Amino acid sequence: MSSSSRKSRRLQPSEPPRPEKRAKSKVRWIAIISVGVSIAIIVLLIQRPWKRAKNEKPTAVDSGPQPALIADHHNYAGSESCKECHRAEYDRWAASHHGMAERKIDPAIDKPAFDPPRTFHHGTQSTTARIADGHYELVANDLSGKASPHIARRVIGVDPLRQFLVDAPGGRLQATEAAYDPARNEWFDVYGNEDRQAGEWGHWTGRGMNWNSMCAACHNTRVRKNYDEENDTYQTAMAEMSVGCEACHGPMKAHVEARRRGDAGTRERGNSATRGLGDGEIEGHGDRGTRGRGEKQPATRAYDAAAAGHDATVAHFTRDQITDTCASCHSRRGDITGDFVPGASFFDHYSLAGVDETENFYPDGQIHEEDYEFSAFLGSKMYSAGVRCIDCHDVHSGKTLLAGNALCMKCHIGAFPKAPVINPLTHTFHAPASAGSQCVSCHMPQTKYMQRHGRHDHGFTIPDPLLTKQFGVPNACNRCHADKDAQWAIAATDKWYGAKMKRPTHDRAFAIASGRKGEELVPVTLMTLAEDATQSFYWRAGCIRLLGRWAGNKNVTPMLIGQLKADHPMVRESAATALGPMVDHDPHVREAMEMLLRDPFRNVRIAAARALGARTDPDSKAGLELLACLKYQADQPAGQLQRAIFDTTYRDNASALSHLERALAWDKRSPDIRDEAAVLYGMLGKPQEALAQSEVACRLDPGNAQYAFARGLAAAEVGNNAEALEAMEKAVQLDPGFSRAWYNLGLMQQNAGKPDAAMTAFKNAEAADADDAQIPYAEAVLLSQLGRNAEARKAAERALAKAPGYPEATELLRNLPP
Secondary structure, three states, X not given: OOOOOOOOOOOOOOOOOOOOOOOOOOOOOOOOOOOOOOOOOOOOOOOOOOOOOOOOOOOOOOOOOOHHHOHHHHHOOOHHHHHHOOHHHHHHHHOOOOOOOEEEOOHHHHHHHHOOXXXXXXXXXXXXXXXXXXXXXXXEEOOOOOEEEEEEEEEEOOOOOEEEEEEEOOOEEEEEEEEEEOOOOEEEEOOOOOOOOOOOOXXXXXXXXXXXXXXXXXXXXXXXXXXXXXXXXEOOEEEEEOOOHHHHHOOOHHHHHHHHHOOOOOOOOOOHHHHOOOOOOOOOOOOOOOOOOOOOOOOOOOOOHHHHOOOOOOOOOOHHHHHHHHHOOOOOEEEOOOOOOOOOOHHHOEEEOOOOOOXXXXXXXXXXXXXXXXXXXXXXXXXXXXXXXXXXXXXXOOOEOOOOHHHHHOOOOOOOOOOOOOOHHHHOOOXXXXXXXXXXXXXXXXXXXXXXXXXXXXXXXXXXXXXXXXXXXXXXXXXXXXXXOHHHHHHHHHHHHHHHHOOHHHHHHHHHHHHHHOOOOHHHHHHHHHOOOOOOHHHHHHHHHHHHHHOOOOOHHHHHHHHOOOOOHHHHHHHHHHHHHHOOOOHHHHHHHHHHHHOOOHHHHHHHHHHHHHHOOOOOHHHHHHHHHHHHOOOOHHHHHHHHHHHHHOOOHHHHHHHHHHHHHHOOOOHHHHXXXXXXXXXXXXXXXXXXXXXXXXXXXXXXXHHHHHHHHHHHHOOOHHHHHHHHHHHHHHOOOOHHHHHHHHHHHHHOOOHHHHHHHHHHHHHHOOOOOHHHHHHHHHHHHOOOHHHHHHHHHHHHHHOOOOHHHHHHHHHOOO
């Protein structure tokens, strides 16, 4: 299939080829990527409007904890209680980015940002920071487009930038796009020159900048979002502001009380109050977030005090559990429960973003969009060799354990069995103590986000300027030597490293980059990589996600079915997602997918439940988990869209329409939302509305071939043949390898009485997808209509060679004159 193809229904026996209708059996699921650590997050959403009357003073909104909604917060003692016995650790934490992740306004720290008052301009807008009536205020455009004052209540971040939180209706806090750089003592816009306007999802008043949904969980301890969907309000609560000790150690009230009593506080093994496990913890997750299939393990992870002689009120986590806790915020991921706590499995609570068909990551694994550290780290050789976060970072300060190259060389001098020995003097080809001689300069290059925040790439990739020349993938050489081109860097690396540059990681990146383009020979290479035991689960999962474009291929489908039994939940989830469109067409896929409804990991169960649609019992464990996930994500337009898809699947059309209209009202400017809305309107029997949404998607993103293709199908559905033909021609112009667009264009031109143009389109379709039997069958029908029977016979035989027993081709061949 083409790289841009959307799975569509197959022709039924005796049915002549005709332009495809909108797919009604399956719809893409848009995953909400909720990422932590920073507020600059990619989401598709905008907030319900609010505005104040002219000259109205800002008023406080009570967004503090609601006692009835605190859940397990009574088990938390707070970081101050740790200071009594762990002063050194407390002091390192208190001054760290975790310790200052979120706090209330402090005049001793924040006054320089507001006094003297100042105004800075960003795009067509301006923001004023000032102190008025004793309040620290930001005067900025609200959703009405009018400048109004907003009291700064809290601060998130410490260095190199700080953002301020202001009140909004419905228990909301919003993060302003106006940020303060303490080192330069200046204000700036985190979006640079984008000039986002009121009403856009990314404007500071939008849902994409909503603290309750997008920031709170990773800037505080044990956050409960507490979203009320009916009223579109929040009563968000937390155990402690900022990332406190218990954000990593779990609830410690029992431990604190036991120590204050002077005893070890030995408790019954498995008490959740001492283990830091959530109320919803289930058996069978395994004792590490990255173990294989998660064979059934005891529910407890607490230490056995009697056997080990340790304090049973303290949870003892494995290195992988600690890494999972770091990953819960330091990753680009979809939150599927809102209930992660230290000791739990990452993949029981999140769906991790990784290398796939999107541009989130570069093909070699480097971060591209705001991806944070964990995904790239999973794909690194460091992770595969056993390195974990705590091997390089002090757990309390967050700083590296050693400075400069000393940190890397503690392993690369032969002290670690899996680390190659490196001589820095001969390896770098740069002068000692120069920037080019630093390990991180080449293997952990920085990308600047939010205009000021440079973040090191944790993929530990090898600079590969050949990938720059081939696909535009950045390399560390040209990041530093910006005045040189990629060919210069290629010559330098070939001279220094020679044959070592012809490495498997280059071949893998080449295959992934080609896969994104949908090149026909790629599936074989991707399948080889996906089944290669020497590749880490992270890369196998990425290759599998890319293979979803060819899920109907006779060789790809069986391979993907086999990966549903892979040894890692990320691989199984990816295989389930890739095979989703085939559930309605292949009984073997359905049977294998149904097994995943009982998978040990929640991310896999939810992926399977989504793929199976109405075949999933909504009252089953997986069905209830999927519904709970949708409810948790219901405060965002993409969540409302997913709920609409869910309700459509179970034929609750009235509810589906309600959720769909809410998604559209919340986000009027997302082409993805419009495109998916078009599919849903088609499924709900509203073809005119479907066409209208497709037209808006194309206006919002005129360069997207998929949207043009969808518009063509929608126009054909309502009989607007001229628009359908124009849209399909646009689709193949934008993506010459789009086989289904060529196929449908051929059918439309055939129906319009343009046989020569139709034949050309069919030939292009077959060149783009050599495995689709429908295409040569359509050619055979056209040729038979033109009386070119010998050519028609050859085309029908090609169809049968691709799909033995193809009924339509068999019947046509039988009826052709000799």
